[in-house]
Amino acid sequence: MSATLRVKVWRGGADGAFQEFEVPRRESQTVLDVVTHIQRALDPTLAYRYACRVGMCGSCAMTVNGAARWTCRTHVDKVANKGELTIAPLRNLPVIRDLVTDMREFFDKWARAAGQFRGARTRADDFARVSPQSAERVQADAAIECIGCAVCYASCDVLARLPEYLGPAALNRAWTLVNDVRDAAQAERLRAVAGDAGSLSCHTHMSCTERCPKNISPTAGIAGLKRAVARAALAGEL
């Protein structure tokens, strides 16, 4: 292990340039540790975003040596190339400054994909009983651990071409709700994910599935949505 890392960090907004730093190499060092060292010891004007540092909050994702990653759980050992790191903001999102992107569009698309649970029961009703072994619950379980880090969104090649595409995270969320037997807005949700910018635009490149730090397969969920909207369209329910 060499004593220092050469780190190129994106500075500026959409128009900017990489700035080079030398960062001391440490045992079990994460990419987030590297960025934090730069901001605390070398240049306090560096803008970046993090919160939990333990892979729960989904706020620290960046492009590291060309691939979107959650930086708090990415060890330098795993990604450094000959002692070099290149750290940039996430793709497919507007850059505010340095490593910070504007994530409004990313989360607005969750709402556009009808990503809210709409129940029909009231507090007067009994609990809904959903067997953990039921097919729907198993499907939802496989997709439900999303932390909203936008790694999938930044990795999606369809989004690079089709900016209005809802993207893997929002569609994955919709898929968990399609499998929620308590939800009462299924027809509306299928309409929301069937349009020009919805699930049918997925080209199954599987970059989202490849990169998801939680090992979710949005591609599988999107395939499920395609089948669901196709069935609804043929039945005249869309």
Next chain:
Amino acid sequence: MSARSETLLWVAQRASAGLLALCVTVHLATILYAVQGGLTGAEILGRTRGNPAWAAFYTMFVLAAAVHAPIGLRTVLAEWFGWRGRARDFALIAFAVVLAGLGLRAVSTVFA
């Protein structure tokens, strides 16, 4: 275009893809088999003329292609060139008609 129409186009493209997979396989296998006896126009026409089964097969092939290609092109035009809306869809309907017309003309010449 409505979500339902978009979805039905998607279904049509998948269904026609299934047909095309079958048609292309049969087509290539037939070529490999037929070419063994030498490849002349007269020899081909001798086999195809007045054969209603092959005429029906190639009619289906042509129609599947005429459905499949314009729908795929529709996505390419949107994603690569940003061309959307009614003008694009009318242009693609015209493209589908030309594909079907040329294909069916060929079928009628070779098989009639």
